[in-house]
Amino acid sequence: MPEKPTYxxxxxxxxxxxxxxxxFRQAESEMEESRSLLEAALESTADGxxxxxxxxSWRSFNRKMVEMWGIPEEIWEKGDDKAALDHINDILNDxxxxxxxxxxxxxxxxxxxxxTIELKDGRILERYSMPxxxxxxxxxxVWSFRDVTHRIKAEKALKESEERFRELAExxxxxxxxxxxxxxxxxxxxxAFELFxxxxxxxxxxxxxxxMFVPEDRPRLEESIDRRLKGESTGRTEYRALKKDGTxxxxxxxxxxxxxxxxxxxxxxIVIDITEIKRSEDILKREKERAETYLNIAxxxxxxxxxxxxxxxxxxxxxEILGYSESDIVGKSWFENFLPRKESGAVRDFFETLxxxxxxxxxxxxVLTSRGEERLIAWHNTTLYGSEGKVSGLLSSGEDIxxxxxxxxxxxxxxxxxHHSQKVESxxxxxxxxxxxxxxxxxxILGYSExxxADIEATDKKYKAVNEIMRAGFKARxxxxxxxxxxxxxxxxxxxxxxxxxxxxxxxxxxxTIREDIEIKIIPTYERxxxxxxxxxxEQVLMNLAVNAQDAMSEGGTLTIETSVVEVDEKFSAIHLxxxxxxxxxxxxxxxxxxxxxxxxxxxxxxxxxxxxxVGTGLGLATVYGIVKQHGGNIQVDSKLGQGTVFDVYLPFSxxxxxxxxxxxxxxxxxxxxxxxxxxxxxxxxxxxxxFTLKRYGYAVLEAESGPKALDILEKxxxxxxxxxxxxxxxxxxxxxxxxxxxxxxxxxxxxYMSGYTGDAIARHGVLEENVAFIQKPFAxxxxxxxxxxxxxx
Numbered sequence: 001m002p003e004k005p006t007y008x009x010x011x012x013x014x015x016x017x018x019x020x021x022x023x024f025r026q027a028e029s030e031m032e033e034s035r036s037l038l039e040a041a042l043e044s045t046a047d048g049x050x051x052x053x054x055x056x057s058w059r060s061f062n063r064k065m066v067e068m069w070g071i072p073e074e075i076w077e078k079g080d081d082k083a084a085l086d087h088i089n090d091i092l093n094d095x096x097x098x099x100x101x102x103x104x105x106x107x108x109x110x111x112x113x114x115x116t117i118e119l120k121d122g123r124i125l126e127r128y129s130m131p132x133x134x135x136x137x138x139x140x141x142v143w144s145f146r147d148v149t150h151r152i153k154a155e156k157a158l159k160e161s162e163e164r165f166r167e168l169a170e171x172x173x174x175x176x177x178x179x180x181x182x183x184x185x186x187x188x189x190x191x192a193f194e195l196f197x198x199x200x201x202x203x204x205x206x207x208x209x210x211x212m213f214v215p216e217d218r219p220r221l222e223e224s225i226d227r228r229l230k231g232e233s234t235g236r237t238e239y240r241a242l243k244k245d246g247t248x249x250x251x252x253x254x255x256x257x258x259x260x261x262x263x264x265x266x267x268x269x270i271v272i273d274i275t276e277i278k279r280s281e282d283i284l285k286r287e288k289e290r291a292e293t294y295l296n297i298a299x300x301x302x303x304x305x306x307x308x309x310x311x312x313x314x315x316x317x318x319x320e321i322l323g324y325s326e327s328d329i330v331g332k333s334w335f336e337n338f339l340p341r342k343e344s345g346a347v348r349d350f351f352e353t354l355x356x357x358x359x360x361x362x363x364x365x366x367v368l369t370s371r372g373e374e375r376l377i378a379w380h381n382t383t384l385y386g387s388e389g390k391v392s393g394l395l396s397s398g399e400d401i402x403x404x405x406x407x408x409x410x411x412x413x414x415x416x417x418x419h420h421s422q423k424v425e426s427x428x429x430x431x432x433x434x435x436x437x438x439x440x441x442x443x444x445i446l447g448y449s450e451x452x453x454a455d456i457e458a459t460d461k462k463y464k465a466v467n468e469i470m471r472a473g474f475k476a477r478x479x480x481x482x483x484x485x486x487x488x489x490x491x492x493x494x495x496x497x498x499x500x501x502x503x504x505x506x507x508x509x510x511x512x513t514i515r516e517d518i519e520i521k522i523i524p525t526y527e528r529x530x531x532x533x534x535x536x537x538x539e540q541v542l543m544n545l546a547v548n549a550q551d552a553m554s555e556g557g558t559l560t561i562e563t564s565v566v567e568v569d570e571k572f573s574a575i576h577l578x579x580x581x582x583x584x585x586x587x588x589x590x591x592x593x594x595x596x597x598x599x600x601x602x603x604x605x606x607x608x609x610x611x612x613x614x615v616g617t618g619l620g621l622a623t624v625y626g627i628v629k630q631h632g633g634n635i636q637v638d639s640k641l642g643q644g645t646v647f648d649v650y651l652p653f654s655x656x657x658x659x660x661x662x663x664x665x666x667x668x669x670x671x672x673x674x675x676x677x678x679x680x681x682x683x684x685x686x687x688x689x690x691x692f693t694l695k696r697y698g699y700a701v702l703e704a705e706s707g708p709k710a711l712d713i714l715e716k717x718x719x720x721x722x723x724x725x726x727x728x729x730x731x732x733x734x735x736x737x738x739x740x741x742x743x744x745x746x747x748x749x750x751x752x753y754m755s756g757y758t759g760d761a762i763a764r765h766g767v768l769e770e771n772v773a774f775i776q777k778p779f780a781x782x783x784x785x786x787x788x789x790x791x792x793x794x
Contacts, residue, residue, distance in 0.1 A: 028539055048145035051132060054109070056079055059140060068125070068145055093118040116148065123149045175271040181264050183209040183225075193588045195273055197244035209267070214240040214248055225255065225267070241271065250274050277633055301377060301398040304384065307355060309335050309348065312393065321377075321400055323370035340368050354381060355391050364401070375402045438476070439756025442778035444689040446473040450780045451696070477778050496654065497538055497584050499529040499563045504537050517556035518549075525564040529585045531651040540649075543587040544624045545647050552593025552645060562588040565653060568634075583653040584633070590646040596639040604637065624649075637654045671785040675722035675792055676700040680710045680738065681754075682730055686777070690725065690754075693781040694788065707733030711741060719746035723792055728755035752791045756781075 005613065052058055058081035066076050070091065075083045079302055089095035098117060105111055113129040126148045132140040166189075175192035179185055185203055193199060196212055210218050219237045224237050228384035241251045255269030289416035301318035305311060312331050314322075322338060329337075335344045335351075347365050362381075366374045377398035386392035398474060449470035456463045510520060542561070549559050564586045596604070604621050624647075628635045632652050639645035677699045681687035684705075691701045702721065714721060724742060726735040733741075739751045756777035773791045775784065 040424075046146065050143040050145070051139045051140055052143065054106075054138065054672075056106070065145065067192075068147060076105045081372070091119050091121070091474040093120055105141060109141070116152070123147060124152045130175065175273075176269075177209070177271070178258065178266060178268045179209045183267065185209055186266065192271065195271070195274055196241070202244070212242055214242050216240075221253070224253075238274065250278050252277075275567060299399075303334070303398070304393060304395045304396070305334050305351070306393040307391070309333055309351060310562065311338075315421075318398075321369065321375060322367065338367055340366050340374055351394060354383060354394060358390070375400055376405055377401065439777035440683045440686050442473050442477050443756070444685045446470060446477070446778050446780045447689040447693055447784075449473060450782065451693075473778070494532050494534060496530055497533045497535050498526045499538075499587060499651075502535060502538055503542065503561055503563060503587075506542055510542070513543070514546060514550050514559065515556075518553055518559045521558060521560045523560065523562040525562075527565045528655070529565055530654055531561050531585050531631075532654045533631050533651060537631070540587070541587070541624050541627050541649060544621065545649075548621060549589065549591035549593060549645070552595070554594070557592035557644075560588075560590045562590075564588070566650070568650065580632075584650040585653050587649040587651070588646065588750045589649070590644060592644045595641045595643050595645055597641050601637060601639060671782070671789050672698045673789060673792060674698055674700070676702065676717075676720060677723045677725055677788065678704065678710060678713060678721045680704045680707065680724070680726040680730065680735070682727060686727075686756075689781075690784065693784055694725075695783070697785045697788075698708065699788070706730060707735075707741070710738060714742060714746060719749070721746065721749055723788065724749055724751045725788065726751065726753060728753050750791055750794070 003217055020132050045062065045064060048068040049060075049062045050058065050065050051060040063529055065071075068085075069088055071084050071087055075087065086629040089098070092098050094117075101115070102115060105113055112131070113127070115127055117125050117127055119125065124147075126146040128144040128146075130142055131138045132142050170191075172189065173191060175195045176187075176189040177185055177192055178187040184206060188198070188203055193203075210221065223237055238250055238252050239253055240248045242248055250273075252272045252274050253269065254272075255267050257264055257266050258266040273464045296316040299317060301321055302313075302315040303311060303318050311330050311332055311334050314326060319326055319329065321404065332338070335348045341684055343365050350363060362379060364376060364378045368374060379396050379398045382395045383391050384393040384395055449466055452466045453470065456466060503524065507520070507522060514520060546559060546561075553559075566584055566586045568581050568584055592626050625635060628649055628651070634650040636648040637645065638648075638652075677694050679687060679690050679701060680692070681690060681703075682705050687703055687705065691703050694701045702713050702717070704713055710724075710726070724739060726737045726738055730738070735753055735755075740753075742749055750773075752773045752775065754775045754777060773787070775787045779787075
């Protein structure tokens with residue numbers, strides 16, 4: 001029999017039992033705490049949890065399991081697992097498959113399972129099953145269900161989207177690619193492989209994106225990618241790509257970043273082969289350069305305007321004519337900047353008419369250059385059309401016809417001057433033709449009138465009648481002189497004339513002639529202002545111009561006479577007949593009168609043209625014109641209605657000494673002579689008057705009607721004749737030839753020529769040489785006596 005434990009042993013055993021009980025209670029508490037934590041975890045998880053025993057009974061399930069499967073509350077409260085399973089089968093799309101999986105797992109308790117199941121309401125649950133172990137023993141199975149409807153649908157949509165992207169990418173003619181964040185290619189479409197010459201195996205082995213670009217362009221590409229990743233725009237970016245075989249070609253590169261969770265995951269982009277585009281651009285560039293070359297070598301302005309009239313293009317010739325650079329013209333308003341203000345509005349209206357479909361007619365208008373010069377342009381226009389078929393602007397080509405038009409005007413002016421000269425010459429020839437006969441008729445009229453007046457007392461009733469006859473004769477003589485002056489046929493006596501002295505010397509006579517309500521201003525030059533001229537004719541020019549100015553200032557005004565020395569250049573002489581280049585003295589006569597219009601200006605120098613009605617003869621300005629032209633000068637007039645008139649008289653400048661026809665000797669006051677004078681004149685009336693006059697003054701007179709008759713008389717007189725008074729132009733033998741014959745026989749005989757012909761006709765017979773005595777018909781008796789005495793006394 002065993003021994004009874006001692007008290008101490010019992011005390012120790014009780015103490016040990018107490019410790020065991022305490023440990024058991026602590027373990028029980030910890031297990032309760034764990035169970036509580038497990039239940040809390042099961043209730044808080046988003047998954048539905050179901051624990052099933054090996055006999056298929058439901059041991060445990062959480063609230064989420066009930067909610068997920070929609071298990072009715074009464075089944076939940078009763079814990080009727082069979083009813084719950086029936087409910088699950090009712091809401092499954094394929095309950096047989098579900099139960100088959102369950103049966104397979106119970107037949108293979110060690111097996112784990114993961115799949116998805118679909119419910120009739122469209123939800124998709126993710127199902128996970130694993131055995132429940134207690135030590136080494138399998139005591140049940142734990143099922144986990146998670147609602148992945150949204151995730152599965154999103155994944156499906158993403159997959160479908162990726163498939164559509166792939167299909168679209170494969171259909172595109174451009175190369176499409178994707179890279180990871182290190183720029184390694186992860187995808188490329190068919191076109192990319194064909195374009196770069198790579199294969200899918202090359203892609204699988206790994207392709208670095210930058211390797212597909214030429215090394216020189218890679219730094220620029222990396223910079224562009226960095227800018228794109230920062231959200232900055234890089235615009236159209238062109239690079240040179242590198243094929244697998246090493247050949248290069250131009251591309252245009254577009255890329256965007258791929259981000260996942262806000263972080264860079266790679267790049268997605270498109271590469272466009274622009275080889276053909278570049279080739280087309282090169283062709284277009286060459287065509288543009290060729291077109292620009294054609295435009296710039298064109299000898300006309302070519303300018304394009306948009307619908308607002310702004311310059312969009314202009315060629316080199318246009319820049320040259322306008323005097324601006326291309327950048328100074330393009331972008332500016334054509335009407336506001338390059339047209340004179342006086343034409344801008346009308347040209348703009350024409351421009352707008354063309355834009356609205358008006359008739360495209362050639363037109364002319366002035367353009368304004370940078371130098372302020374106006375150039376005349378003849379335009380031809382073509383309307384430009386935009387992409388929508390609407391008129392978008394105008395293309396115009398213009399020829400600078402300024403010089404051509406100026407030349408045409410100058411030609412017309414020259415032709416007018418030529419016709420005028422021809423008219424003057426014809427009238428001059430007419431005047432010269434009648435001058436001889438008129439002068440022959442006037443010689444006896446004036447001469448006999450003078451004789452009668454000398455023999456009749458002033459108180460005699462006949463005196464007034466004879467005096468009127470003589471006055472009429474003088475007027476007729478002056479009229480002939482005016483005609484000869486206009487026709488440049490009169491005989492001039494040239495000497496060196498100081499224009500300043502002539503004007504000042506003539507001023508007193510002008511002031512007595514011109515009305516008092518007209519102010520006379522003289523503005524002389526301080527230069528030497530001399531010309532070879534007939535001073536009487538210069539004074540005649542001054543008087544005629546002054547009287548003409550007076551008539552234009554009916555209500556008073558200012559008559560200004562200026563002198564100066566000017567240089568006439570080639571340009572001036574090119575547009576003015578008979579105006580040789582060189583130095584001229586200028587006599588400028590201007591008034592503040594009523595002025596003249598163009599119709600009157602065209603005719604002012606024509607003889608017998610007058611605006612004074614019956615009061616004027618129309619020979620004043622015609623005489624001025626003839627005098628100036630006969631002096632080798634030129635006369636110009638500028639006048640506008642209401643703005644007065646300016647006459648510019650140009651006479652050749654001269655510094656030489658005068659060779660006056662006059663001897664400078666004083667005429668003897670004794671006109672009575674006793675010398676023998678041989679008068680040779682074919683006109684009986686002139687001859688009889690001449691002989692009659694000379695006999696009255698005491699001379700012994702012999703007369704002959706021709707040269708041979710005169711030679712016979714001298715032969716009979718044995719050269720006892722002191723003076724030969726002969727007409728210049730005689731039938732058979734002219735006066736100069738007669739004098740030559742007589743001088744050989746009578747060397748001491750003196751000669752005095754007379755003529756009613758014009759100066760050029762006399763000059764052709766050698767009479768107008770220096771120191772040759774000459775008297776112009778018609779002449780009075782006293783004038784003849786004075787001239788005869790002058791010649792005999794030399």
